[in-house]
Amino acid sequence: MSGGGIRPATSFTSAARETLKNRTLRANLGFATRTICAKRERVVDEIEDWQATRSAGAALKDHALANLEENLLLLEKQVEAAGGTVHWAATAQEAVEIVAKIARSHRISEVVKVKSITSDEIELNDSLKKQGIEAIETDLAELICQLADDSPSHILVPAIHKNREEIRQLFATKLGVEIESSEPHRLAEVARLHLREKFLTAKMAVSGANFAVASTGSIGIVESEGNGRMCLTLPDILVTIMGIEKVLPEWSDVATLMRLLPRSSTAERMNPYTSVWTGVTPGDGPQEFHLILLDNGRTNVLDDPVGRQTLRCIRCSACLNVCPVYQRVGGHAYGSVYPGPIGAILTPQLLAMADENANTLPFASSMCGACYEACPVKINIPEVLAYLRGKTHKQPVELAAFQVAYWVMSDSRRFSAALRGKRIGASVASMFGLVKGWTDSREMPEVPAESFRDWWRKRDR
Amino acid sequence: MKIQLFITCLNDALFPRTGVATTEILERLGHTVEFDPRQTCCGQMHLNSGYTDEALKLAESWLDVFEGAECIVSPSGSCVANVREMFAHMGEWTQTPGLVERAQAMDGKLFELSEFLLKFGGVEELQPYFPHRVTYHPTCHGARALGLSDSPEKLLRLVEGLEFIELDQKWQCCGFGGTFSVKNADTSTAMLEDKCATIWDSEAEYCVAIDNSCLMHIGGGLKKQGKAPKVIHLAEVLASRRPE
Structure with missing residues (x-):
């Protein structure tokens, strides 16, 4: 498996043909997605004005995107005023180079990571490794993928394609620990002991961002395991890589977003850990903070009046879980760190509809509309799929x-x-x-x- | 009411019995049914396959044929959804003057058959009779794009002799998806296998739906696997009568 990125190595059709042969994968995925979907339905049904909240979520993201330049410039100003440094990266390579440069300037050879799909998009781990810097994943599922030399197959549940027994064997081999049972708490304990040492010794952390608030220059991360909180508070240096579409003008926008995100992603009313930081606080937490604002094709997506709704995405992964195609082929068939219905429209657009393999992704859908129904920010994925199909080259x-x-x-x-x-x-x-x-x-x-x-x-x- | 039939190209070519049943139902309910032979295809196949220019021209021809009608009824959720949803989208994408307005003018005039029957009622008067075990697959465009959910089941419950069996995992797509079924045949087949298995497990004799496209795929799958259940369009069930 590749170390991430967004360039599929082959067409969706042939990648899916391979993954469909794996009956264990299909069983693991079917079980996991059915469980998440049932839970999600329950917590969504609790909200009486769910449809209105979805519309509000779509509207606030559209508004934020319509004023993107203004929001980003204000964010930059406020982060710097609070003692942080802002970097602008037009491409994946530029972003990776900025991270490496920061690490090198402090003679750092090991960094801890908060789960970040944006860092996977730019293939950060592999690129740092080539420069002698090891990036250690601290999210349990990301750690599983890293130890297995496998790539994530789901935005939120990267190791959804693996079952407990596979994980027990992996930990036993790679971490050299005897594990008598594959009970989740036992597997988590093994990972915890392994990671605790890393948290306490690492000098630098790398994170993504779920949102940034321009008015105060604050960055937010939502997570379940507490590993993110460790990374965000213990090391001396914190580097955050954020796609430019994540910026919101105001805190009131975050309030709406937080009604939508945990329910749609982990099917929880509220996620266990929400961390927010603003620049640097003397004597408390990281004393050096860098924010990398990543474009990597996003400006082109924004330029398209139909395709731009894709940038509303808050990476909840509800569309993956409900998708009958994803449920059967799994994330790896999409050949990109963005799988499922959202990946089918985001990946080819980030590559400017110029990548032949990525252009097969809009066809990876029966147009059943389950994704649109589930999307908390009302991205009309079937519409965008049909639109993007029209932009692909046809065989004679x-x-x-x-x-x-x-x-x-x-x-x-x-x-x-x-x-x-x-x-x-x-x-x-x-x-x-x-x-x-x-x-x-x-x-x-x-x-x-x-x-x-x-x-x-x-x-x- | 004077009703113009939007038969759809697929029904016209391969499933005329559905068209005949639709005509019978509407006439027995006292409506005047007309069929304009200038109609061909609404362009869904071209649109979903990425041939937007051709789809746009077919959409405009469709509007030329149907614009004058006071009421249009069609035995296909998918094709109605294409007109209702995608015509306007295509108008926006291509900035084609007037297309969005022309498409929107169809609102309240164009109905999928079960939608029409539930709105205007009268199905009891038809005294439909179908003495079989039946399950219902809510096809995606009808259920989601048209927002019909599983409401056509209500019509099946009015049929005398019919034993209704709820389909497990009914909201799961059957895997047809037009050209998806041939372009991504392996994925489509994996979805089809699961749908066929739930139909088989239901022990129904017939699987009913409001789209012959999905039924052609499901029925073809059941037949290939040598499984007994047959597929039938809702219109044909509702048009069935007790033998004299």
Whole structure:
């Protein structure tokens, strides 16, 4: 498995063909997503004005994005006023270089990490390793993936594709600990003991951000395990990498967001740990704070009037859990740190619709709409999928089939003629283009003796 | 009421019985049914496959044919959703003058069949009779895009002799998705297998839905796997009568 990033190594179709063969993966995923979805439904149903809250969430993100430049400049000003340093990174490479430079300037060879998908997007761990700096994941599931030399397969539950027994064996081998049972508390204890030492010795931490508030220059992280709190408070130096779309103008926006995020992601009313910090506080916590504002394709997404709603995403992962495609193929099939329905629209757009493999992702959907229904900020994922499909290059054979179909459909006389008598079979074949893909798992429908319009014409007479 | 049938290209070509049943139901309820043979396809297939220009032209032709009708009824949730949702979206994407307004003018005039029957009532008067064990699959575009949820089940409960069985995991997509079913055939098949298994486990003799596209996929899967349950469109169940 690759160390992350957003460039799929192959098309979705062939990646999915491989992952579908893994029956254990499908069983693990099916069980996990069904459990999360049922819990999520319960906590969402508790909120009477859920639909109105979703609309408010969509509106506040749209507003924040419409004034992005202004918000970012205010954020920069306020972070610096509070003793932090702000860096602007146009690309993944630039962001990685900034992190490495900070580490090198302090002669640091080991950093602890708060779970951050943005850091995975820029392939931070692998890049730092090449420069002799080891990045240690401290989120339990991220640690599992790191020890297994595997990549995360879910935004929120990176090791969702693994079961307890697989994890027990992994810890036993990689951490050299004898573990008698695969009970969750026992596995967590092993990880805790391993990580505690790292927290106490690390001089530098790297985090992502769930939000930033421009008016006060504050950054926020929501998490479940407390490892983030450790990273954010114990080391001397803290570096936060944040996608530019995460900035909000005001604290009142955070209030709305926090009604939506924990319920949609971990299916909790409130997550266990919410950490907020503003620059540097003398004598308390990190004494050096760097905020890296990452673009890496986001400005291009913002420029597209249809695609820009993608940037509302608050990374809750509700769309992954409800997606019938994700539930079966798993995160790795998407070839990007952003899997599932949101990944299918975000990944190709971050790559400016110019990556051939990423451009197969918008087709990785049956358009069932479960993602749109679940999205707490009302991203119309099926709409964006259909829109992005229109921006992809078509294979010549398929193109020809659709041109023929259009030629028939665009004229009712041609269409009527195609439906008459035996010609019906040919018209069906042209509609379903690649019939082999169909007949491998499905019988073709029986062709009727006459079309509806022929029946109607006879009846009319 | 004077009703213009939006039969849909798929029903016209492959499932004329659904069209005949729809005509019968509406006529027996006292409506005047018309069929404009200028209609072809609403463009959903082209749109969902990424051929936006062609889809846009087909959408405009569709509006040319149906704009004058006072009421339009269609036995397909998916095609109605395409007109209701996607025509306006395409208008916005392409900035095509007037398309958004023309699409919005269809609101309150265009109905999916079960939606029409639930809104205007009268199904009891048809005295439908279908003495079989039946389960219902709420197809995604009908349930979600049109917001029908599982309301068509209410119509099935009015059918004499019909034993209704709730389908387990019914909100799960069957995996059809138009060209998705051939472009990503492996994924589509994995979804289909699970849907077929729940239908089989329900011990129903028939799986009913409001979309023949999804039923063609589900029925084709059941048949390929040699499983007994058959698929049938809701219109054909509602048009069934006790033998004289």
